[in-house]
Amino acid sequence: MDNEEDCIQLTKDLIGLCPDGGFRLNQWTSSNKCILAAVPAGERDKSVATLDLSNDKLPMERALGIHWDMSSDELPIKINLKEKPRMRRGVFFVVASLYDPLGFVAPFTLKGKMLLQDLCRRNLPWDEEMNNDEANC
Known part of the structure; x- marks a missing residue:
């Protein structure tokens, strides 16, 4: 929505x-405390239902399989890559280990995918060591 008032009215x-129509919308959440305050506490998501909206910080939530920092309205991506052998198998493991259903990290994984495509x-x-030019790509 363009502004808080429109969003509150729509809610x-x-x-x-x-x-x-026989439906009940519940488990509401928002990164905006004013909008969240307009939703009855019983209809809010359990992670925000008991919050004191004037004092408490909004929690980290999961949305579509990724984390959502409600306070900053950001989708932080944490990557913990372990050192893998410089082989086709290692490149595949690293590229495949990143869970990114919405494609947010795709620009960063593109080089690895292109390297894997070239190796294929x-x-x-799978277990042959890459030369230095390939590994430093």
């Missing part, structure tokens, strides 16, 4: 209209 309209084209065996 109230949706909560009011859904029962007419050249039929480099």
Whole structure:
């Protein structure tokens, strides 16, 4: 929405209209405390239902399989890569180990995927050591 007031009004309209169709919208959450305050506590998500919105910090939530920092309205991505052998198998492991259902880290994994594609084209065996030019890509 363009502003808080429109969003609050839409939220109230949706909560009011859904029962007419036999539906109940619940588990509401928002990165905006004013909007969240407009939702009845019983309809809020359990992670924010008991918060004191004037004092408490909004929690870290999971949305679509990734973390969502509600306070800053950011999707922080934490990557903990372990050192892997400089082989086709190691490149595959690193590229495949990043869970990114929405494609946010795709620009950063593209080089690794391109390297893996090149290694596959050249039929480099899975456990053969890469040369320095390939490994430093």
